[in-house]
Amino acid sequence: MSAQWVVYQEDELAIEGEWTLAHFPQLKAAIAHLPAQAGQAREISLENLQAIDTAGAALLVELLGVERVGEIHAWAPSLPAERQALLARIAQAMSSSLAPKPVSEPWWHAMLALLGQQVDALWHQQLQLMGFTGLVVATFARILWHPRRWRLTAIVAHIQQSGFNAVPIVALLTFMVGAVVAFLGATVLRNFGATIYTIDLVAFSFLREFGVLLAAILLAGRTASAFTAQLGSMKANEEIDALRTQGLDPIELLVLPRVMAMLITLPLLTFVGMLSGLAGGAMVASLSLDIALSQFIGTLERDIAVTHFLLGLSKAPVFAFVIALIGCLEGFKVKGSAQSVGEHTTSSVVQSIFMVILLDALAALFFMEMGW
Amino acid sequence: MSDRQTKHKTADQEPVISVRGLVNRFGDNVVHDNLDLDVLPGEILGIVGGSGSGKSVLLRSIVGLKRPDEGCVEVFGQALDSLDSQQRSQMERRFGVLFQRGALFSSLNLQENIALPLIEHARLSRSDAEYLARVKLSLVGLPASAALQSPESLSGGMVKRAALARALALDPDVLFLDEPTAGLDPISAAAFDELLVTLRDALRFSVFLVTHDLDTLYSSCDRVAVISQKRVLAAGTLDEVAATQDDWVQAYFHGPRGRAAQQAASTHHLQE
Ligand SMILES: Nc1ncnc2c1ncn2[C@@H]1O[C@H](COP(=O)(O)OP(=O)(O)OP(=O)(O)O)[C@@H](O)[C@H]1O
Numbered sequence: 165m166s167a168q169w170v171v172y173q174e175d176e177l178a179i180e181g182e183w184t185l186a187h188f189p190q191l192k193a194a195i196a197h198l199p200a201q202a203g204q205a206r207e208i209s210l211e212n213l214q215a216i217d218t219a220g221a222a223l224l225v226e227l228l229g230v231e232r233v234g235e236i237h238a239w240a241p242s243l244p245a246e247r248q249a250l251l252a253r254i255a256q257a258m259s260s261s262l263a264p265k266p267v268s269e270p271w272w273h274a275m276l277a278l279l280g281q282q283v284d285a286l287w288h289q290q291l292q293l294m295g296f297t298g299l300v301v302a303t304f305a306r307i308l309w310h311p312r313r314w315r316l317t318a319i320v321a322h323i324q325q326s327g328f329n330a331v332p333i334v335a336l337l338t339f340m341v342g343a344v345v346a347f348l349g350a351t352v353l354r355n356f357g358a359t360i361y362t363i364d365l366v367a368f369s370f371l372r373e374f375g376v377l378l379a380a381i382l383l384a385g386r387t388a389s390a391f392t393a394q395l396g397s398m399k400a401n402e403e404i405d406a407l408r409t410q411g412l413d414p415i416e417l418l419v420l421p422r423v424m425a426m427l428i429t430l431p432l433l434t435f436v437g438m439l440s441g442l443a444g445g446a447m448v449a450s451l452s453l454d455i456a457l458s459q460f461i462g463t464l465e466r467d468i469a470v471t472h473f474l475l476g477l478s479k480a481p482v483f484a485f486v487i488a489l490i491g492c493l494e495g496f497k498v499k500g501s502a503q504s505v506g507e508h509t510t511s512s513v514v515q516s517i518f519m520v521i522l523l524d525a526l527a528a529l530f531f532m533e534m535g536w
Numbered sequence: 537m538s539d540r541q542t543k544h545k546t547a548d549q550e551p552v553i554s555v556r557g558l559v560n561r562f563g564d565n566v567v568h569d570n571l572d573l574d575v576l577p578g579e580i581l582g583i584v585g586g587s588g589s590g591k592s593v594l595l596r597s598i599v600g601l602k603r604p605d606e607g608c609v610e611v612f613g614q615a616l617d618s619l620d621s622q623q624r625s626q627m628e629r630r631f632g633v634l635f636q637r638g639a640l641f642s643s644l645n646l647q648e649n650i651a652l653p654l655i656e657h658a659r660l661s662r663s664d665a666e667y668l669a670r671v672k673l674s675l676v677g678l679p680a681s682a683a684l685q686s687p688e689s690l691s692g693g694m695v696k697r698a699a700l701a702r703a704l705a706l707d708p709d710v711l712f713l714d715e716p717t718a719g720l721d722p723i724s725a726a727a728f729d730e731l732l733v734t735l736r737d738a739l740r741f742s743v744f745l746v747t748h749d750l751d752t753l754y755s756s757c758d759r760v761a762v763i764s765q766k767r768v769l770a771a772g773t774l775d776e777v778a779a780t781q782d783d784w785v786q787a788y789f790h791g792p793r794g795r796a797a798q799q800a801a802s803t804h805h806l807q808e
């Protein structure tokens with residue numbers, strides 16, 4: 165194999181060896197070593213050119229110039245016709261400027277712009293969420309009187325996917341947290357000889373807060389992401405545009421069934437969460453605190469008013485609505501690429517968990533002030 | 537045309553791809569039943585067949601994306617599934633594939649899409665790879681400004697061209713094209729045919745060309761294989777295949793479009 169790809173002597177340029185992609189770096193180096201005027205050499209010999217592909221041809225065109233290679237049939241008639249054609253074709257392709265317009269900006273410029281963009285995006289996101297909420301509510305009001313358009317099948321399917329299939333994980337998780345809360349309570353309350361209040365602790369925390377909060381956070385991770393990915397890939401595939409052009413309303417067909425399913429699902433899951441949280445607490449109580457199950461249930465009945473249960477449950481539909489809306493809205497924001505589907509899925513989970521916790525904190529404040 | 541055909545007519549050469557007794561099923565739906573096919577070195581083999589006749593599935597089984605239910609596929613004399621992963625990767629870099637729907641990487645811009653195999657396989661530096669990528673983009677007729685665009689912002693025809701540029705990135709030994717000219721305007725489609733022949737003549741690769749475009753068949757294919765009734769119904773030069781006694785083949789080549797394309801090809805040939 166020739167180690168010299170190109171030889172320049174006395175205004176004569178000889179091109180040798182295999183000008184192929186495999187030798188691209190060596191070829192580039194060889195060309196860089198040539199004197200500047202080599203490209204305008206009077207004589208060019210392609211006699212010893214053994215192989216050439218598009219990569220090699222591109223380098224050759226760069227070396228000799230577009231015009232010269234474009235007229236290759238005139239000065240290298242002995243080159244096989246197909247190689248002439250290749251070189252001429254590559255020269256033609258390279259005749260227009262290849263470099264796309266460079267985007268050069270000072271770095272602080274870009275940084276400021278990014279900061280501005282993000283603040284602006286945050287603001288827009290809230291606006292969009294509110295607008296979307298309005299749109300969904302309006303659509304809901306519109307179809308309320310047309311039971312035929314309620315899409316029961318879709319609602320049931322979503323209830324199965326996002327609700328029924330989530331029962332085991334919700335139950336398991338709340339059971340374990342219930343046990344942990346009971347342990348914590350027992351450890352702290354033992355110092356005051358008030359171990360029996362562990363029951364109240366578990367009941368209060370699960371009925372008012374943890375039952376609904378844990379279920380909502382799980383659904384935010386499990387279902388909001390699923391909604392975003394489903395709607396997002398439909399958006400990327402232009403399926404949503406196809407629906408629109410057929411005069412079908414994507415809000416009615418895609419968003420409402422999901423929202424309704426969540427409105428039904430989350431209260432039910434909350435109930436499951438409360439029960440299994442209490443069960444976790446009861447297990448710890450009976451196994452390590454010597455509080456019998458009958459005593460546990462008796463204390464619950466006597467001490468815990470039903471308002472706590474109702475307060476906890478009242479938050480479930482609100483959380484459900486927010487989670488479903490954020491999941492769907494982020495799905496609609498997806499643009500073409502797979503990357504964008506990923507970004508918006510992440511964003512939908514983060515946003516919905518954030519909103520759930522924020523609303524929960526506000527609700528706790530409100531309930532406290534009201535003395536409920 | 538005839539002159540090119542004789543030049544590449546190499547009946548006794550070892551085929552680059554040989555498919556024997558191929559059976560493909562999806563559940564109860566048998567797509568291929570005992571299908572045989574050869575692709576010879578340096579030829580452009582046109583694959584035609586009705587929609588849903590299994591052209592894309594055949595392409596996928598040859599490049600190893602779908603494991604055949606029965607039969608074997610040999611590429612360069614070796615069965616793909618007998619190779620270990622490294623040999624297989626070596627083999628696969630000799631392929632260039634243009635998927636029916638483009639399959640550009642949506643998170644990369646066009647230039648990066650094409651530079652990716654150059655960086656990964658040919659081990660070029662990023663700047664060299666992107667430079668070559670721009671040459672390829674220009675070669676398939678995309679403007680320089682498209683290099684930084686992302687795939688989602690392209691028109692259907694531009695996606696096809698960019699996908700062709702990516703298939704050509706490594707100067708492959710076998711090029712698989714699934715309906716490359718569908719969605720191109722007639723002028724670009726003609727330019728594509730010409731480009732394909734120019735590159736094939738210079739680089740001597742084989743082309744497995746699935747197409748519904750009769751003009752492409754007449755202007756650039758050396759041989760044609762008709763897929764129908766779950767197998768290769770006929771394979772040979774255009775004239776041989778067009779003479780096959782089969783209703784579908786007759787309707788295909790001697791229908792109004794077939795005749796028009798044939799006429800166009802022959803007048804074009806006379807003018808040359
Ligand atoms: N992943 C898959 N699962 C099930 N069936 C499939 C799958 N891919 C293809 N098929 C079936 O295989 C058959 C052949 O499909 P294929 O995509 O190969 O058609 P084609 O010849 O390429 O058609 P066209 O010209 O429309 O592209 C069709 O009946 C299709 O339904």
Ligand SMILES: [Mg+2]
Pocket residue numbers: 591592593636714
């Ligand atoms: Mg197909």
